[in-house]
Amino acid sequence: MNDIEIIAYGSTNYVGRSAFVIRDRDRSILLDCGIELVPKQLSRAPVGVDPIAEDLDAFILSHAHIDHSGYIPRLAKKGYKGDYHMTDPTKEIVYKLWLDHLKIEGRRHWSERDLDIVYQKIRTHNYRNKFKIAEGITAEFLNAGHVLGAAQILIDWDGTLILYTGDINDRVTPMFEGYDLPKEKIDVLLTESTNGDRYVPEREKINVGLRLLAKQIAEGGNKMILPSFAVGRSQETLITLALDQDLDDVPIYIDGMINHMNMITEHFLSEKWVSKRFLSKIKEVGMSSPFRKDNFIPVPSLSERTGTSRKYIAKKEEGSIIVTTSGMLEGGPIHSYLELLGTNENNVLGFTGYQVEGTTGRAIYDGEKKVTLFADYGKKKQIDLEMQIMKFPYSGHSSVEGLKLIMEKTGARDIILIHGDKRNQEYILNYVKDIAQPRLLKEGFQEKLRSA
Ligand SMILES: [Zn+2]
Known part of the structure; x- marks a missing residue:
């Protein structure tokens, strides 16, 4: 058994350019690869992804939103040769968003050619269907209740179970019944924290x-x-x-x-x-x-x-x-x-x-x-x-009660808060303190998920 590490390239204590590498000595996979949209300015790329693209074994996308997907074709440009795993609806939606991005920002991050390469290497999966992503590692999509095709990603890494929520919603909405939960207890929970101090009505x-x-x-x-x-x-x-x-x-x-x-x-x-x-x-x-x-x-x-x-x-x-x-x-x-x-x-x-x-x-x-x-x-x-x-106070993200619930229900011993601003994260840390002690990530730093 090796140490498993995580590196966040964005979306730590803010929302935008989600990209997280999980790796050990022999294998590395990337979860999401988004850009950060900045009002009245050009978008920002996740810093640090370019040099690692070539060495990745797999890429998995949680959902189509551009802050999770906008930098994906750059991986092809930088030499990544593997598959791009996502759900069928995400494939359809994200393609349209990529074309739209080209119209808005041109070829700043990647070109039509990169997009073509990616499109041919997309592998789609249904919810609750395990698929192999590398030797000894499988993944599975769980409904996130966020937007059409949105998934949480459950990874089994040599028996260590890691759940990356992507964006989740606990509320019943017209099309979804809230987020789904894994059947088994998991070890590491990497959860979004967008709505820390905002009340989300039914x-x-x-x-x-x-x-x-x-x-x-x-x-x-x-x-x-x-x-x-x-x-x-x-x-x-x-x-x-x-x-x-x-x-x-x-x-x-x-x-x-x-x-x-x-x-x-x-x-x-x-x-x-x-x-x-x-x-x-x-x-x-x-x-x-x-x-x-x-x-x-x-x-x-x-x-x-x-x-x-x-x-x-x-x-x-x-x-x-x-x-x-x-x-x-x-x-x-x-x-x-x-x-x-x-x-x-x-x-x-x-x-x-x-x-x-x-x-x-x-x-x-x-x-x-x-x-x-x-x-x-x-x-x-x-x-x-x-x-x-x-x-109208709509939100596509989980209420703070829903975040506490997923921490409790999954039984994770290691919980990491991502994708939320500092104030929200502080609020959550306090809100869940009787059941969990989540930690935060520092952007660009290697942090341990499991010790050998
Ligand atoms: Zn989203």
């Missing part, structure tokens, strides 16, 4: 409020704009609206990459990937897909006509709801809608996700009224925002 409480307000605003002949993350939150929001028959006559416009992600989601509407409860629910109301309703109207993707479509939607004398990207209002169609509708005090902007410090979304969330927009075709314009602001 989903249904938030959903009831959203539906009620959507109805009131639309009935009053006004518009409600819901900027949403393309992967996860927008599907959840749309499903919540789709399942309310009181909204059947309200036009719901869907703009941006959300439409593509909806199509991918439709493709995976089976018990393998979403909850039985959700499938029975849509069957019960006679839907083949929650995104295909008469009142759900996809706005055509960017073309000369898009600007015209958005103007048409804004001018039309009807109450309506617009679900659009980007989730943190950094750019994309939301800017056109704010330009067209933001100066009317009867309209409503409803936040459905966490707004990172430094983003346009965060500024508005905190009360800023003077907003600089880049609407259709990148025209810069400043407006005085008059529309009402509403905040």
Whole structure:
């Protein structure tokens, strides 16, 4: 038996560029390989991954979000020859996100050629299906309850069981029943800690409020704009609206990459990937897909006509709801809608996700009224925002109770907190102190997981 070590290349006491190597004398595997999105700047790469890429035995991806996946094609560029393990939905979603990244940042980190190499070497696996990743090491995906296809990664390293949560959610959401737990007691738990000191209400409480307000605003002949993350939150929001028959006559416009992600989601509407409860629910109301309703109207993707479509939607004398990207209002169609509708005090902007410090979304969330927009075709314009602001406290991450529960249930003797800011982690350390003494990692340092 050898020592097993871990090195974090990012996402230790902050969120962004998740990349963790686990290795011993003979073998090394990389879990996730993301970039850090920095508001108004270029993204940051995980420092230290390039030199080790060539020596990796395997790469495993927890889920598609770009802070976990954005740097993956760089591995191919730097000489990694092995497979890329992930779930089927993750493969579909991440490919779209990679293409989008190329559009935004060009070939800064990697090129189309690297992407092609990766795509050919992707190996997909279902949840609860063990697969071999190196001599003496197997892995297994467990449902993370976070977004479609998201997995926790359970690794059996010569009998030492290591659980990497990736991003997990303990709350029951429209499509998932919260995170899954391993059947066996594990040795090492590497857990996210995003929501340390934020209260996460039960989903249904938030959903009831959203539906009620959507109805009131639309009935009053006004518009409600819901900027949403393309992967996860927008599907959840749309499903919540789709399942309310009181909204059947309200036009719901869907703009941006959300439409593509909806199509991918439709493709995976089976018990393998979403909850039985959700499938029975849509069957019960006679839907083949929650995104295909008469009142759900996809706005055509960017073309000369898009600007015209958005103007048409804004001018039309009807109450309506617009679900659009980007989730943190950094750019994309939301800017056109704010330009067209933001100066009317009867309209409503409803936040459905966490707004990172430094983003346009965060500024508005905190009360800023003077907003600089880049609407259709990148025209810069400043407006005085008059529309009402509403905040729906959704989160794709586990509540602090859910984090405590996973620590208890897995029985891990060694618990490491990652992917959360310092304040959250301090809160968690105190919150769980009667059942566990988690530790933190220092970026770039080798830390022991098991002694020989
Ligand atoms: Zn995520």
